[in-house]
Amino acid sequence: MSSTRRWQHWLLSDSPASPFQAAAGRTYLGLAEFLKNRLAVFGLLIIAALILIAFFAPYIAPCDPLVTNLVNRLQPLSAAHYFGTDEVGRDIFSRIVWGSRLTLYVIGLVAIIAAPVGIIIGTVSGYFGGLIDTILMRITDIFLAFPKLILALAFVAALGPGIENAVIAIAITSWPPYARIARGETITIRNGDFIKAIRLQGAGPIRIITGHIMPLCISSLIVRITLDMAGIILTAAGLGFLGLGAQPPSPEWGAMTSTGRAYIIDHWWLITMPGTAIFVVSLAFNLLGDGLREVLDPKSDN
Amino acid sequence: MLQVDNLHVIFGHGLDLNHAVKNVSFTVGQGESFGLVGESGSGKSTVLNCIAGLINTWQGEIEIDGERLSHRRPKSFYRKVQMVFQDPYGSLHPRHTVDRTLKESVNIHHLGDANLRVVKVLGEVGLGPQFRFRYPHQLSGGQRQRVAIARALILEPEILLLDEPTSALDVSIQAEILNLLQDISKKRNLTSILVSHDLAVVSHMCDNILVMSQGATVEALSCDQLRSGDIKQRYTRQLLVASKGYDRAAIDQFQDY
């Protein structure tokens, strides 16, 4: 038996000998399932590339993204400037490379803020029901009653334009759907016999929610959040486009598109490059989300 | 050991009001195996859930060892009373291994020696160590039900509540589980309450039987009374006839209750 074979055998064992082997086997199966979906792997690769680019931005970008050079403005694509230069002579390629940090910053922060808030509110609301549920769901509904972008706009108007405020605004508008999903899942799970069983073991609500309900909500939330990432990128870009998100001179892709709009007729690369970057990354998240859904959330389609 | 007096359960209010259990009383002695029989909607499982503390809307009295139970149960209660559910597919956490499911109980009650206890109880329900780290989806229905029984036993309870423990299983597996339950009850001297719609299962397992219909008690019988056909109520008799298989002539005599 070759060693690969042996590993596979170990991973797929019907009678794992340790919790580690059991978890590894499970992960292996999930991974194998995921790897079969070529588009999803493609999406994952793009996102991995994005993270690497963001991490190594100083080494990848040939120029400082903020240094202007009026002499060199509006240069078309060339070996010196792969994606050309913008209206004040900055290297667009470098700006897009550095802009990946902002994109990651936005989606990372939104995920860190919105997901826990959503899952906690949703599970607590769903598990306890009654008055707690009513109050929490009312609050959620109030936030859901606003169209997302418009609420974000109103918040940005209040807080002032800027990428931090855009993040806060997007996060504020992103959590309610997560809370709804988590609540829905919790209600189904709550009535399951295995929750009754753990209650009969004497477990308290905190243990039940964190140890038994949340892990089951998380997979569908991960899927949803991954799919939402695309939307968040688009919203952030939209805010930037309207001049309400990241502010110049920061190399945010939406803001770059917005500036590029003024030069669209003669200098197409100003708008095309950042626009394509937005598209590629949000497509990657969509592909990854679809793939994850197939692995983690077998109930839904596919 | 266990006494239920004038138990009433009402769900909902206004238009959706549902009087699920009406004035049910019974006593179960130490080491006794007690059966609750009835068709769906008879309230038999509701009674069991009240005893287990899964339902809070009951009125009446439930006593264990002469101690009255309130709606809120202390942690110590769960070491005394445990339950096995009907659906072996739904009663195990899908993301937890057998090991984790069993250890969880030990951890909640800070009993210590978790590994030892797990191995021991698994052996007791007839599952070898190779099952210890499997996930529920790697188990058959019968094996799952054994895990569920192991989970109930690991806290060494005195009273075991069984809610249709075999109705989702094939008959051949049912026999194995029933045998297992019988063995364990005898070995541990457990008091048990078995809820079932199957007269044959109840009569096989129980000493005394309470027949329920639409939330109310129909009659209380001993197992011997049932076997000998010493039955007072028409309803019970009809159940008995029905459990014997298809008989075209007898069916015309059936009444709706």
Added chain:
Amino acid sequence: MNDSGHLLDVKDLTVSFPSPRGEVCAVKNVSFSLGHEKIGIVGESGSGKSVTGRAILRLLPPYAHIHATAITFQEKDLLSFSEQEMRRIRGRQISMVMQDPKYSLNPVRTVGEQIREAYTIHRKVPRRQARQQTLEMLTAVRIRNPEQVYRLYPHEVSGGMGQRIMIAMMLIPEPSLLIADEPTSALDVTVQLQVLAILDDLVTQRGMGLIFISHDLELVASFCDRIIIMYGGRIMEVVDAANLHQSTHPYTRGLLNCLPRIDGDKGKLSTLQRDASWLDADFSATAGGK
């Protein structure tokens, strides 16, 4: 009750499904024939009994592989039929009642509409007449207030009523063969028997054939004329209902013995010891219908 001609002949039916670990055989080399009689197919879960029923109506998902030497229905070769022709067979000639009326009725249509649809698909009749026919059918399955039931939605009827509605729906085009796939296992025992009685009466009156699929050996024995016992996708044996208790097949015996009995002793139940060699035996049940 017994015609000379067979209603249905199944020869060497094999059904397999693709799975990550290769093809899995759900049914293998099953052969039986059926006249105007009640035949029961009994087996535990996974024995292939439901797949057999659905394979006859060609209702399995497209990825299932179905092979058979022959499936003959009223001397017509169903295997050669196109999907279009199969549709004319379904409902009109062969019908099927499924396990749970909760799921097998369309939740957003009234039960009346659904029964009427079953009728009008096969007969071009005016709406009023179809409605009249539906009401009559509802009466035939002993529903006391058909006018009102006609307007109810599936979630508003009880399980027993739902199954009677299913029977009405499946019998209204007057098929000659009904496949009942565990039609009563979701019901309470008394209701179960009442529904079976209705089914029994209608089948007998109309001279139909019935394939009754169930896991309950005792019930099938008391209800059907003949019993096909399946295990692991194979037929173990075919016995006349009356002779069931004389059966010598270890599987049949095991099934019979592991049942608790009201009048049995309270000792250990005997458990079924499975034998891998059962799956190798090639039992053919072509004989039948006398």
Added chain:
Amino acid sequence: MRKLLFCAFVLMCFTAQFTEAATPKDTLVMAFKIDDIISLDPAEIFEFSGAEYTANTYDRLINYDVDKVSDIYGGVAESWTTSDDGLTFVFKIRPGITFASGNTLSAEDVVFSLKRVILLNKSPAFILSQFGFTPENIDKTIVKVDDNTVKLVIDKAYAPTFLLYCLTSTVGSVVDMKEVMAHEKDGDMGYNWLKTAYAGSGPYKLKSWKPSETLILDSNTKYWGHKSELKRVIIRHITESSTQRLLLEKGDIDIARNLGPDDIKGVAGNADIKIRSRAKGAIWYLGLNQKNKYLRLPQVRQAFKYLIDYKGMEQTILNGKATVHQSFLPEGFLGASAETPFTLDVAKAKALLKEVGLEKGFTVTMDTRNNEPTTSMALAIQATLAQAGIKLEIIPGEGKQTLTKYRARTHDIYIGRWGPDYMDPHTNADTFARNPDNSDGAKANPLAWRNAWDIPEMTKKTDAALLEKDTGKRAQMYMELQREHQQVSPFVIMFQEIEIMASRANVKGFVLGPAYDSNFYQYTTK
């Protein structure tokens, strides 16, 4: 699929038919940013495009020659006389003017219009009230002598042209008293009505106004002067320079008013399009807050003036939209100085910084409005400051937000654009070189105050210039004031704005004046 094809076919049919655009012969169609118009009442209008609207729809008391601002001539006031003490002005009203409503214009309307400005006390009211008109005294100071004569009495003997120039601004517009008072409500002098309506006598009259969308003017057939050549003017608000350019290139509009430098370059070779430009009064400057410990040092202020790439910006990002200008009076004003002593000189700036021990540089912030060309200018400034080690952090903000901060004096540096309010030099001197009270609670907030620049001496000089009657001498005084200001002030004055207008080649006769309230449509033909 067939349905789809059909739809596509129908679509093609529409499109083929309806992209043939050409503007009607008798209509001037113009793309122009008009979202700054918030009112149509001349007593309130204080914005660029609003001023242009007033100029074309109302008659003012006095006009100036668009090519020679020093030439003042009568509008509604046919002629005027000044008393010897310089306090009393008597205006003769031109006879034969009728409002678009048909009412005749008389001295009563003039008195009403001026009083109305004082009584409503809206933003531009100070242009008149700085002459001492108050609600209490206007009955005595603004007087109708007879139907054709109006007398104004002012509080001090200012330079005589000061009042006259002030009357050339929008507050000097004459409104139709009968029409306005017919719509009066709760003593508002028709304010709430006139905000969105029209009561004037100019060459054009208002057809409709959809804020931030369109402004449509129709020819006023009752106009007394040169009647408008084109029947209708449609102004569509379009923000995007590139959109304006597209529409212009396609012939969907006749004039594009807000093309960016690059789009101007883009259309330059197009034979169908011609470009005209005219210097306007607006000035680009940096305000260095004197509350900042670095910026208050004179050497640092001076160093900043050497750290701006005036030429570079003029040629690239501003490209024709502005010209280098370094004194507070824009070209065309009385006494305006055209001297440009500063150029980008990093070495000199470094030397200056070294004098105060700041050769390592320091960090300051700059509040920047997030629009073009402000942002690009800020970026360019950031780059040159960096050469001397000064780290500039740009704080971008929406207009009102940066302004709020500016007025609270909590900024470090503010990059701003200042437009004169009327054509007298005092308008800019007043704000750049005058700060009577530098305390935080001061009532007046001129730019000098906003940058906490305490200048009692210069304030006196400014006041003196205002009172100088001799025009030549006055011009000299302003010249000196500017020279001093240039060297010592915390203002880095950089550019004077140029308005560039691109039109279809057949458009002729559009008058581009030195201010927006002297852009006239009535001579335009196509």
Added chain:
Amino acid sequence: MLQLFTIRRVKKATHQTVRLLIMVAITFFGLLFITFLIGRVVPIDPVLAVVGDKASPEVYQQARLAMGLDLPVWRQFFIYMGSVLHGDLGTSVLTAKPVLQDILRVFPATLELAVIATCIGIFVGIPLGVFSAVKRGSFLDHITRVIGLLGYSLPIFWLGLLALIVFYAKLDLLPGPGRIDVFYEDIVDPVTGIMLIDCIIAREWDIFWNALAHIIMPATLLGYYSMAYLSRMTRSFMIEQLRQEYILTARVKGVAEWRVIWGHALGNCAIPLITVVALSFGTLLEGSVLTETVFAWPGLGLYLTKSLLNADMNSVLGSTIVVGTIFLGVNLFSDFLYKVLDPRAR
């Protein structure tokens, strides 16, 4: 017994409706509260926004008092709530008109766009979703998925700009930004505010065709996004429904396949789809913020954006409240339809 059942149905429905209305009222109150809060924390001097930069201190103070900014915050909230309930959303700084009047003027333009886009979504997206669910893995299914993916991944403003460049600037196939050509402005009286209908009423056929040509690009663009969303949702609903047992029942009955799909399965999808369509309609209202900016479409989105950029908080909050209320209304309506269509929810 069945009569009793009917009475219960009615009572239950009434009960539910009352409950729903209370919920909506609470949500609306919360909505007001949030907008009020937003209005209070703005780092922009609201007085300055009204009087402009060059106002004298007296003018400033006068405006401040007139705006009630000297009152305690809680009183300001009640005054605010009272005036909003009376339909008074304040006066816009930008347009000098009552905000409500402004919104009523610009909203029909957005509505026109959103309705057409939703129609595209419904009539193209839903059938596409159904086909791709039925023929899973087929070429059509892949196309649908690609359409969906692109719809979820392409920035709408970017696509809009590119469309404008291609179809207007380069190919000259479609007219440019705006609702109609500039010189047609202000000829047709706004009766309904919806340009196409107004032109028909006024019998101005030239303008009608012109307006129609103008709406094609923005509506198709928005419709594409709606279509992407609806086809994706329809697909997953259909897959779920086709797996149900009752579908098998229908097939057993001998129901033709097209009827199984379009009658039985889609009939059951219709119910969740209503919610999705309502949601998509709401998203279109917000999607229009970007689309209207790109196409200079004088609707609510453009109005909102302009107000934002000019810190015209009354208009921003007013529009937010209006859009929020419409959203609530649409949701309420979809809930209502849900209740009507789904017998289980009655």
